[in-house]
Amino acid sequence: MESRTIKLNNGIEIDRVGLGFWEVRGAEAEKTLASAVEAGYRRIDTAMYYHNEEDVGAGIRACGIPRKELFVASKIWYTDMCGGRQEETFYKSLEALGLDYIDLYYLHWPLGEVTESWKVLERLYEAGKIRAIGVCNFQPAHLQRLLAKANVCPAVDQIESNPCFQQPQAVAFCQKEGIVPEAWGPLGKGKDLGEPLLLELAAKYEKTPAQIVLRWHLQRGLTVIPKSVHPERQRQNLDVWDFTLEEADMEKMCTLDTGKSKRGYPAEFRFDGGM
Numbered sequence: 418m419e420s421r422t423i424k425l426n427n428g429i430e431i432d433r434v435g436l437g438f439w440e441v442r443g444a445e446a447e448k449t450l451a452s453a454v455e456a457g458y459r460r461i462d463t464a465m466y467y468h469n470e471e472d473v474g475a476g477i478r479a480c481g482i483p484r485k486e487l488f489v490a491s492k493i494w495y496t497d498m499c500g501g502r503q504e505e506t507f508y509k510s511l512e513a514l515g516l517d518y519i520d521l522y523y524l525h526w527p528l529g530e531v532t533e534s535w536k537v538l539e540r541l542y543e544a545g546k547i548r549a550i551g552v553c554n555f556q557p558a559h560l561q562r563l564l565a566k567a568n569v570c571p572a573v574d575q576i577e578s579n580p581c582f583q584q585p586q587a588v589a590f591c592q593k594e595g596i597v598p599e600a601w602g603p604l605g606k607g608k609d610l611g612e613p614l615l616l617e618l619a620a621k622y623e624k625t626p627a628q629i630v631l632r633w634h635l636q637r638g639l640t641v642i643p644k645s646v647h648p649e650r651q652r653q654n655l656d657v658w659d660f661t662l663e664e665a666d667m668e669k670m671c672t673l674d675t676g677k678s679k680r681g682y683p684a685e686f687r688f689d690g691g692m
């Protein structure tokens with residue numbers, strides 16, 4: 418049977434589908450978390466930048482699932498990745514979430530003092546405050562530079578990936594290095610779900626376009642963290658294990674790639690790793 422979890426390079430097993438919390442704040446975060454755990458989610462993705470760690474923390478305490486059964490991820494924003502602020506920032510996240518450890522903590526962008534920030538994450542990891550450390554938005558050039566200095570290899574690289582912006586090179590590089598590639602914005606924010614090919618495949622497999630997209634990610638070996646505040650969509654996005662896209666359909670999906678992101682990136686960010 419196909420596994421719904423994947424083992425990270427430090428041996429920790431994580432769910433291949435988690436729930437994203439971008440733009441989910443206040444009472445909606447608590448409600449979203451409650452319906453998500455009811456649907457079966459145990460993996461939660463937030464960040465200091467989302468300004469909802471306190472709300473997510475309240476949701477965690479209210480949801481009735483023991484802490485150790487949840488897998489909670491957060492991230493340090495790049496403007497805090499300098500000036501010796503990294504450790505203090507981590508503890509602020511921990512406090513806001515109301516937790517005494519974080520399961521997966523990421524550098525949010527390859528910007529700021531990357532190597533120094535990674536060293537701080539390594540220390541917190543060695544101290545048991547973080548169970549796994551990862552990066553977001555690192556292209557191969559950024560990873561190469563980090564790997565040359567790191568003692569601990571990132572467990573996960575969370576990158577933008579969706580049918581219209583697939584990032585095959587970044588995915589392949591991660592897989593070669595034993596880093597789990599994870600898709601943020603896996604549904605392209607829901608904006609491209611009306612693509613004719615997705616509608617065609619949805620009809621063929623009797624699934625929704627969102628399920629086709631998530632299934633495609635999983636078959637490429639990525640983990641996914643689709644966001645939805647709607648219980649029905651949350652259930653739908655988890656219900657992707659009872660069908661397999663044929664190889665020819667996986668290949669057809671490649672035709673949707675424009676190679677261009679439609680999302681906003683920090684102005685300082687360079688895809689080629691240049692500063």
Ligand SMILES: NC(=O)c1ccc[n+]([C@@H]2O[C@H](COP(=O)([O-])OP(=O)(O)OC[C@H]3O[C@@H](n4cnc5c(N)ncnc54)[C@H](OP(=O)(O)O)[C@@H]3O)[C@@H](O)[C@H]2O)c1
Pocket residue numbers: 436437438439440462463525553554575600601602603604605606607608610625627628642643644645646647650651653654
């Ligand atoms: N590391 C980074 O730099 C970074 C950047 C961006 C995001 N992220 C993380 O990745 C997560 C996911 O990305 P995202 O939230 O930007 O975009 P996404 O997951 O691709 O799309 C979310 C959008 O799709 C809609 N949706 C969800 N399920 C659907 C379904 N089954 N059918 C139709 N529409 C559906 C949602 O609406 P409803 O909520 O109304 O259902 C929402 O508008 C974020 O929440 C965040 O945790 C990380």
